[in-house]
Amino acid sequence: MATRKSSAKPNVSAEELLSFYREMLLIRRFEEKAGQLYGMGLIGGFCHLYIGQEAVVVGLEAAAEEGDKRVTSYRDHGHMLACGMDPKGVMAELTGRESGYSKGKGGSMHMFSKEKHFYGGHGIVGAQVPIGAGLAFSDKYKGNDRVTFVYFGDGAANQGQVAETYNMAQLWDLPVVFVIENNQYAMGTSVQRATKSPDFWERGAAYGIAGEMVDGMDVLAVKEAGEKAVAHCRAGKGPYILEVKTYRYRGHSMSDPAKYRTREEVQKMREERDAIEHVRQLLLTGGHASEDDLKSIDKEIKDVVNAAADFAKESPEPALSELWTDIYA
Ligand SMILES: Cc1ncc(C[n+]2csc(CCOP(=O)(O)OP(=O)(O)O)c2C)c(N)n1
Ligand SMILES: [Mg+2]
Secondary structure (H helix, E strand, C coil): CCCCCHHHCCCCCHHHHHHHHHHHHHHHHHHHHHHHHHHCCCCCCCCCCCCCCHHHHHHHHCCCCCCCEEECCCCCHHHHHHCCCCHHHHHHHHCCCCCCCCCCCCCCCCCCECCCCECCCCCCCCCHHHHHHHHHHHHHHHCCCCCEEEEEECCHHHCHHHHHHHHHHHHCCCCEEEEEEECCEECCEEHHHHCCCCCHHHHHHHHCCEEEEEECCCHHHHHHHHHHHHHHHHCCCCCEEEEEECCCCCCCCCCCCCCCCCHHHHHHHHHHHCHHHHHHHHHHHCCCCCHHHHHHHHHHHHHHHHHHHHHHHHCCCCCHHHHHCCCCC
């Protein structure tokens, strides 16, 4: 913790720190609950948890404005919660219930909210990247100053469609922030085994795209970098690449025993770099909250998550007739 650049930043208000704490904790507790429900057989199919990466999306959402868009991969629960989607609707979708965001027919990887400008949830690695550029194109075409956040992983960053998208986005000055969530693994493949050019943000230089790397375990640093990126896009200067260095504590998905890394590696990140603990310490040492205040926030968040799980469990499964609705042919 001692090496964090922003720990001494005086400019963040107590209110903002508290909201970061709440938002990150909501994601973590929600994901822990999803893990439990998965273990109980209440969630089927794939389920990719976001635990460890909370500061990325919370920091960037703090830099977003109403009407900005977001699109991401299958590791998407945190993005949905951070942009304000209802935990009840998300949990109900995870458990395949009719009150879920996709009426129980999409599951963990396929949820959308037009109201919150959340465009999924994509199971095909990298597919969301050109889609995100398309969303940004629509805003540019309409002449508004909205920005699209496209989130993708270190594994996805090696794909050809990402390079093609960079080229077109820069050519057309599209207002898109490419957020590479570098959690250091793509399933069981570490970044070191996947590329000899591990500083993903630097690849933007080949297309003339500005960018930078940021500590993704520090929500304040993420927000600051996000604001810079967004200002660049809104000013009509085209895309921006943010490589956010982060870490996932759990396996790739619920079925991954994570044998490709040591327990000590994970433990070290949890103990020394945890983003929620970082903000907790800032709140306590800055005198913005007492241990009791934080305990009551924890309880409040647990209640929200338990209510979401109860709502999901009590909600019926989709009717059989739903098999024939919302399909193309
Ligand atoms: C086109 C494609 N290839 C392979 C897969 C299988 N797959 C799912 S996730 C994944 C790893 C992606 O890693 P990364 O982009 O780093 O994202 P993370 O899971 O770490 O968030 C792979 C290879 C897929 N879903 N789609
Ligand atoms: Mg990854």
